[in-house]
Amino acid sequence: MTDEEKQELCIACQKCCKLINIVLPPQVNKELLDYYKLRGFNVKEIGFGQFKGYFVIEINAPCVYLSEKGCSVYKDRHKMCREYDCRNDPAMMYEGLWTK
Ligand code: SF4
Numbered sequence: 001m002t003d004e005e006k007q008e009l010c011i012a013c014q015k016c017c018k019l020i021n022i023v024l025p026p027q028v029n030k031e032l033l034d035y036y037k038l039r040g041f042n043v044k045e046i047g048f049g050q051f052k053g054y055f056v057i058e059i060n061a062p063c064v065y066l067s068e069k070g071c072s073v074y075k076d077r078h079k080m081c082r083e084y085d086c087r088n089d090p091a092m093m094y095e096g097l098w099t100k
């Protein structure tokens with residue numbers, strides 16, 4: 001996949017620019033998950049694949065640089081954003097468009 005193709009998919013997806021995800025293993029204390037739910041976070045259980053049984057706490061926190069057309073600072077985006085690859089992220093590898 002070329003950089004241009006990746007950029008097009010990201011503009012259509014934007015998931016990792018809108019969400020912060022905390023990934024927790026299957027052994028996590030379920031009371032902690034209940035607490036996060038009570039606080040209004042979306043708690044998801046991964047239902048298949050190599051991370052089946054892991055939990056994801058989704059925090060809705062859109063980046064201030066995200067515009068309707070995608071990242072407004074794309075050429076100068078943060079190092080974390082440059083290096084991030086949703087294909088290796090348990091929280092996104094079943095959802096991000098690079099992974100389809
Ligand atoms: S989750 Fe993947 S495809 Fe979606 S915006 Fe992030 S890097 Fe791009």
Ligand code: SF4
Pocket residue numbers: 016017063064065066067070071072073074077078081
């Ligand atoms: S700086 Fe750009 S690529 Fe990074 S999270 Fe914000 S909108 Fe997304």
